[in-house]
Structures are given as structure tokens and as C-alpha cells.
Amino acid sequence: MSGNTNGTPAGEYWEDxxxxxxxxxxxxxxxxxxxxxxxxxxxxxxxxxxxEGADAIWLARRGWRVTAVDVSGTALERGAEHARRAGVADRIDWRRHDLAESFPTGSFDLVSTHFLHSPGDVELPRERILRDAAAAVSPGGVLLVVGHFGPPPWETDHDHDVRLPSPEEVLETLGRPGREWELLVCGEHRRTVTGPDGQPAELTDGIVELRRPAG
Structure with missing residues (x-):
């Protein structure tokens, strides 16, 4: 999420x-x-x-037409193969974008981003990307932003060099939307996961969901 322009290119990091x-x-x-x-x-x-396309495939199975965007060509290739196996390849358009440099055109009934985080030395102007995401929501459409609200317990402070904003900070990034948006969710949600050594753990996600009025 760093705005650093001298760090590792996002495409290089995520492809590796x-x-x-x-x-x-x-x-x-x-x-x-x-x-x-x-x-x-x-x-x-x-x-x-x-x-690798799990969200896009879930949406496509429910009738959505999805534009799925990632900076990694390898991830997109895997997603496309998974979609083919799931029988929804015709409902998903896979596009490679480095969101630090380009953003997909068009407007959408749902714009969703989950865990748009990168290490601090990787180029990712997260705040600008989220504002671009909001601008891409059609009238009556929904913006859903989900992020980690804390590192997993198996990581040390040294391991974790990503700043994780609160839901309130995400709203600040979006300019504290008022009458032009309906605030549906701004809060935290806990979920149970399995750690790398098989240990159960609880993670907290920060969630912001907004709807743009139709009229």
C-alpha cells in the first residue's frame, strides 16, 4: 500500500x-x-x-459478468483455467493491470477488492487505487473494500512491514463519502483460519461497503 515510487515493481514481486x-x-x-x-x-x-480467481468464479456462478484484474500473469492464467473447469469461462474477462500504472475502464455494479496489500518496498498507491475503484461504481452499485486489520499471530513484528488501515481510515481515503453514498458497513469482522503449522488462529478483517445511489 506504500506510495513509494522507488521500491520493487508490483508486477515483479507478485509474479515471483x-x-x-x-x-x-x-x-x-x-x-x-x-x-x-x-x-x-x-x-x-x-x-x-x-x-487465482476464486472470488471471480464464485460471482460468475451466480450470474455476474466479471472483469478480474491482477498484476500477475501467472495468477491470471491459473484463474482462467479454474474458470474453465468450473464452466464459467465465458463470464469472466481476465485482465492484467499494474494498478499503480493503469486501471480498467468502464463502470460496474459491484467493485470488490480484498486484501489489496503489498510489502512496504513494493509500489502500490493503495489510496489512489481505492479512489479509482469508487469512481468505477455505477449508479446503484456497491463498493466493497476488505483488508487485514492486523497481522496473523504467527508473524513477528519484523516479518510484517505492511501498514494495515482501519475501516475508518479507508473512509478517510475515500473522502468521507456523504450524501453521494450510502454507508452499508464500516467495521471489523473476525474469522478463524488455519496457520502454516496447522494451528487454529483468529484474524480480524476491516470491511467498508458503500452503495452509490441510483438517482
Whole structure:
């Protein structure tokens, strides 16, 4: 999330990250996405930082037409293959963007980003990206921003060099939206996960969900 322009390019970092292993994520959609959007009527969705595509595929299975964006070509290739196996390849448009340099065009009924974080030496102007994300929401559409609100317990302070903003700080980034948005959620949510050594742990996510009025 750093605005540092002299750090490691995001594409280089995340391509190495995904290329170092056969798969990274579980293949299950993010809990907050399921909880916060399951009742929305399907339309067009933009999934920013889609990774290996679990969220995009979950949305596509529910009738959404999804533009799935990531900086890693390897992640996008895996997502496209998973979508093909799931039978929803025709409902997802996979696009490679370094969001520090370019942003997908168009407007969307849902703009979703989960865990848009990078180490402090990786170029990621997170605040600007979130403002661009808000601008891409269609009238009547929803913006969903989910981020880590604290490091996992198995990481030390030395391991974790990413600043993790609170939901209130995310709202500040978005300019404390007032009448032009309806605030649906601004808070924290805890979830149970399994750590790298099989240990159970509890993580806290910060969630901001806004709806742009239709009229």
C-alpha cells in the first residue's frame, strides 16, 4: 500500500510470489464477499487483485459478468483455467493491470477488492487505487473494500512491514463519502483460519461497503 515510487515493481514481486509455488490460495471465495454480496442481483463486477480467481468464479456462478484484474500473469492464467473447469469461462474477462500504472475502464455494479496489500518496498498507491475503484461504481452499485486489520499471530513484528488501515481510515481515503453514498458497513469482522503449522488462529478483517445511489 506504500506510495513509494522507488521500491520493487508490483508486477515483479507478485509474479515471483505466484511463480514460486503451484498454487497459493484455497480456491474458496473470501468470506466477506459471500456474506456481503450474496443477496445482490447479478450484474457486472470488477474484482481488483483477483489472484487465482476464486472470488471471480464464485460471482460468475451466480450470474455476474466479471472483469478480474491482477498484476500477475501467472495468477491470471491459473484463474482462467479454474474458470474453465468450473464452466464459467465465458463470464469472466481476465485482465492484467499494474494498478499503480493503469486501471480498467468502464463502470460496474459491484467493485470488490480484498486484501489489496503489498510489502512496504513494493509500489502500490493503495489510496489512489481505492479512489479509482469508487469512481468505477455505477449508479446503484456497491463498493466493497476488505483488508487485514492486523497481522496473523504467527508473524513477528519484523516479518510484517505492511501498514494495515482501519475501516475508518479507508473512509478517510475515500473522502468521507456523504450524501453521494450510502454507508452499508464500516467495521471489523473476525474469522478463524488455519496457520502454516496447522494451528487454529483468529484474524480480524476491516470491511467498508458503500452503495452509490441510483438517482
Amino acid at each position: 510470489f505466484y511463480g514460486a509455488r503451484d498454487h497459493v490460495w484455497s480456491g474458496r471465495p473470501n468470506v466477506a464477499l459471500v456474506r456481503e454480496t450474496d443477496g445482490l442481483p447479478p450484474g457486472t463486477a470488477l474484482d481488483l487483485g483477483c489472484g
